[in-house]
Each structure stands twice: as structure tokens, then as C-alpha cells.
Amino acid sequence: MATHTLSVLVENSPGVLARVASLFSRRGYNIDSLAVGPTENSEISRMTIVLNLDGHALDQVIAQLFKLINVIGISEMTDTDSIKREALLVKVKAKQSEREKVAAVAAKYNGVIVDESVASLTVEATGPSADIEALLKSLEQFGIKELVQSGLIALERGSVTLADRTLSTSGLAISDPNSATADYQN
């Protein structure tokens, strides 16, 4: 078992998130996180899906995802070839006496204090999953009242875009859907 990150370009049409969610649910695939939002093209949304499974199962997930008509392109985002980030908002218990300590811990992970009240501070941070995890661990000593995390988002390094590779002007490029390592298009 290993963690895999898929970037999935989908048509920005009603029900597409439900289709993807329904597929994962009925096939018994567990999603670690799912982030979805608009892209540079208003007709296309991008999902970043993090899954924990073995390589063979990943091929199957990708093939099944491609059966959804609204799915346009899929690419696995590797650690070396892509930038991966998560966002975090966390409300930490902070008495006056501990505020400086909280701020110092946050700063260590490029966190920023974005809200304060008598009994709490809210820290915002963005970074690789490991940093976010470490920040949370460090903040635990003060007491965490509430937190919210975005799913992971990922973008490839370099100038090539996922849309470039999955959508061409003359329709669509076709790659071998069997190849586990290739970028997936149909």
C-alpha cells in the first residue's frame, strides 16, 4: 500500500462530483482526501484525489475513473515531479502568557496568525502535508479547539500543463490506457 495522488480534469457540469464520489463508494476505494475547484478554463474543473492503495489497484481506479464520460484527463502526481500543498486553519487555545510561544511555533512552519480572541489564536498555514502535520503536532501542546484542512492540491513542475497533455486542439491525444505509468487520456 502506498499513497498516490491523482489530478483529474473533469467537465465542469452538474453532478460530476457525485459521479466520482459514487464510483469510489461503489467500488470500495477509500479516498484520503479530495479537493476540487475551478481551473484556468471555465469549462473544466480539477480534482486532486489522494488514495492509499497498491499499484495494481491504482491502475484499476484510473481505468474506472476514465469510464466516467465527464472525466477528461488523469495524471498521477509524483513527489519528485510535482508541488503538493495542503492548507490548514487551526484554532489554538492561547492564554495571554502563551501567545508568543504559539506565534513562534506557527512561524517555524510559515504559519500566520489570522485571528485572535481572548482565549484563542487562529493559525493559517500552507505547505507540504508533512509540514502541516508537524505544525499540528507542535500546536497540540497548547490545546487545539478546532481545525479545518483542505485536501491536498498538486501541480506539476515545469511549463507543461495537464491540460496541454490531455486536451489537444484537434480533439484528443490517445495514449495506451493500459500503461500504468503513462499519463491517462481517453
Place this chain on the structure above:
Amino acid sequence: MSNQVTGAQSLVKSLEHAGVDVMFGIPGGAILPAYDPIYDSKIRHILVRHEQGAGHAATGYAQVTGRVGVCIATSGPGATNLVTPIADAAMDSVPMVAITGQVPSAAIGTDAFQEADIRGITMPITKHNFLITNPDDIAGAIAEAFHIASTGRPGPVLVDIAKDALQKMTDFKWPTNINLAGYNPKTKPASQAIRDAAALIAQSKKPVLYVGGGVIKANASKQLLQLAELTGAPVVTTLMARGAFPDSHSLHLGMPGMHGTVAAVTALQKSDLLITLGARFDDRVTGKLSTFAVNAKIIHADIDPAEIGKNRFADVAIVGDVGEAMTALIPALEAEFKKSKPDLTQWWSQIGALRAKYPVGYDHPEDGSVSPQYVIERIGAIAGPDAIYVAGVGQHQMWASQFVKYEKPRTWLNSGGAGTMGYAVPAAMGAKVGLPDATVWAIDGDGCFQMTNQELVTCALNNIPIKVAIINNESLGMVRQWQTLFYNSRYSNTSLESKRIPDFVKLADAMGCVGLRCDTTGDVDKVIEEAMAINDQPVVVDFSVFRDAMVWPMVAAGTSNDDILVARETAPDWDSQEL
């Protein structure tokens, strides 16, 4: 010149442009606007008695003609009644377009009268579906629906249209080309995969052609015959592939799987190479997967990339149309065979011995009652290989797959993947509409028949003279068989008492059909001939048969194919076989 029409007119024009000649349906509130232009259309609309009947009829039509079957229903319960046939079509890869009315767009999401989120409900059981709220989108959605349903791996597509979209005006414009960014099924197989497959076949000493329903969908029986004769390898045809390869052919071992022949099941088990053609390693074929054909390499040709490696790893994957794959494979193999052709004599002597020793068979009941297998065998013999046979689900289905001899594709229809009881009568109706000159026999059980027989009214009123054989063992026979074998003969809720009630002959008569009865072995041929002679009315024959007949051979669910039994507690005599 303006092409201004209502959304409903746009829908009907679209269906006409899509080449629809018949559809099966029932009107209701939300779909009502569409029924007004249907009244004037050249498309034949067959008014069924239950939406489930419309769906299975569309499937039956599609399965015999290879064209897209169309069904239409209203919102809410009309639409949800289509759920079973849609799921059935999805499991068996049947090209179908289902059209449903939806409540007006402003009412969607308000729990309006007869509102059901049929797009949401059918998401997991359709190849794709649409909810249309703008009349301008109707023609495009219908064009896309037919394209998606009929290309690649076929499947059902649902188009749900809000009532106001049917009522509003729009410009009718039939799309000339369809460009779906996320849908471009690959039909041409990769040449490297073909070469790899040919190389594997040329090395194999125990090959088997494992043939699935995809070969029928791809209209590839000719290529299959050529490939089989070129390789000289044994052929097995799954439940969905019966008819893809002639039963009379000497290379044919029959059906594999839970109720397959000993030769077919064992050939797969002992093979060193499965040449898998449009089949999907279903659990009913593989038995316990981890013990399935453990020494076999796998060539897997399928148009659906998601089938490759889903259940069983493929050593060589051929993604594409299975007919094109075979067309490419044949010359590649001929080239390989020029270098060396494996000698299959020993392989054939092994499986040939099994085939000779363990043909499918049955005993006539000791109590003198009629053997259900005999009835089905005689229907097949008398109606012949040009007739269409449509089964329900259960024992009679298995017997119909075993004892009717299929020589041609698209002559055997059944609910294979979903196992939908009640499939036979409406599917036979659809088949007869698709092929009006063919003799269509529904081979049904008394349980199945009581689920959907109302469509015989539709048949009687619309001049659709199908023939129905009720294999009446007054039980949910397959369930009873499992109770006999696995639940100490505790027959919980499987006795239907249908030799007593209903009176099927009277019921047939009441529905405008000819009802016949047969309860002795000596009368079987005579009654079948009588039914064969009636071609202006549907015929129902109530064959009263032995209650405790069982389907053999059998691989019990979840067990290994190695544990196949030819009769109760009777394994084949493996010791005398060298395998």
C-alpha cells in the same frame, strides 16, 4: 426559415434522426408533452403494462438486432420502475437509451409530486446519464446518448428531461458531429499487443479460447471461427456468449462456470493459456478466483480497459474491439505458426476424454413426471437454431443454456450479470418486435413468469406473437436446489404452489393468448408442435415438470472449479484422467 419547435417535438425529431423505429413506454404527467408529437411520429410506440417491461423489451430488441433499444417513462415511479432493466442492461452491456420525464425545473428538489432524482439514482447503473432542463439541449443530449450507448462497450444511457423543457420552444438542430472530450473509445488494438499474443499462443500447449458476450456485441463470430480453426484450440462460450460459436463444432466444449460442462470448466482450470475474448472473469465463471486456472497465462482482449486486470492479471492486454483484435491476430498467428505450431494432440486427448465421459445430461424422473430438461431440449430441437430463445433466471435458464443447441449469435438472450427474474417475457416481446419473422420462445420459470407476465397483454394487443414455455416446478427452483444442497432441505419460502394457483392456461386466455397445458412426457412434442403452429397470437404452454430436478454439473458458490460436481456428492472420476 425557422426551425422553432417545442422541446417535445425536438425530442421526437431527435429520436427519428437517431434512427429509432420502435420504443416501449408508458406516458404519465411529466413526460406527457412528449407523447403528443409521438402520436404523429413514424416511430412505433408500444404501450407496455409496466415500465420494467418497457426496459427489458428495449433490451430484448437491442440484443437481437444489435441496435439501440429505447424505452420511455414518466417521472418518479415511472422512472424508478426502469431501474431494474437499466441495471440489467448495464451488467450485460446492452445498448439502451431510456428517456424519462422529470418534474418542471422549478420544482426539482422540492419533493414535488412524482419527483425522483432518477439521474442520481441511475448514476451507478448507467454508462452515462443526463438531466435536461433547457430545451436547446435536448437534441444534443439525445445524439450523445445514442453515441455513448452504442459505441465502445455498449451500455444504457438515461436522458431525464424536465417537463418545462419539453413545453418550451427551441430551434431544432440535429448535431452533425459529436465531440465528447472525455469519451473516445479505443477500437484499434495496439500492434505490439497482437504480436505478444501471437507469440504466447504459438508457445502454448494447453490453450483455451475463453469467449464472452463481447464477441456477440462485436459481431465477431466469423473471426472467432477462423481464429479457433487456425489455432485448433478448444473453445468455451460463457453464458453471455452462447451462440457466438456453433455448439455443433468439434472444437466447442460448451459453457464454463458454475453450471458449465466438466470439459469446459476443467479445460480452463488446466490450461496454460487463456485467450480471453470479450469476457470478464466473472465469479460465476472463475469460481474461487485464487484457485482459477492457476497455471494459465492470460491474454485478455476487451474494449473496456477497466476490465483488464480487474479480476485477473493479464499477461497480454489487447484493448480494442474484439473483432478487430481477432482480425489482426489471425495473420500474426499464421506467421508464428509458420515458424512453429504447437501440437495440441495430448491436450485434446485429455479434454476430449472428459467431454466424452461427462456430457451434460439428465435422468427422467422415477415418479413418471416430466423432466424439465427434456422439455427444454425438445423445444430447442423442434424450434431449431434459427429461433430466438429468451430465458428468465434460475434453473430453467441454466437448462436452456445447456440443452438448447445454439448455432448462431443473437439467438440466446438472458439476464446474465444481473440475474433479473422476470426478464424473459418482456425481453422476448422486444426480440420479436426487432425480428418479427423469427420464432421467439421465452423459456421461463413459474416464479419468473409471475413477475412480468402482464406484458403478454401488450403482446396480444400489438400483434407480437411470442411463445412462452413455463417450466412449472411450482417452486423458486434454483433457490430450492440450494436449500436442498446447503440448507438441509429446509424449503423456506420457495414453494409457489403454482401448479394449483394461478391457472396459467386460464391466465393466458384472459390475456388474449392461447394457453396450452402439458403434463406428460408423451405429450411434450405434440404440444410444442401445436404452439409452433400458432403464429397469430402469443402462446403460453404450462409444462408441469418434476419438482426436484437439479442443475448439474455444479461448482458451489465460493468454491474452487476443481471441486466441480457432476451430481450430488459426485465428483468426476479424476483418477482415471491424466491432467
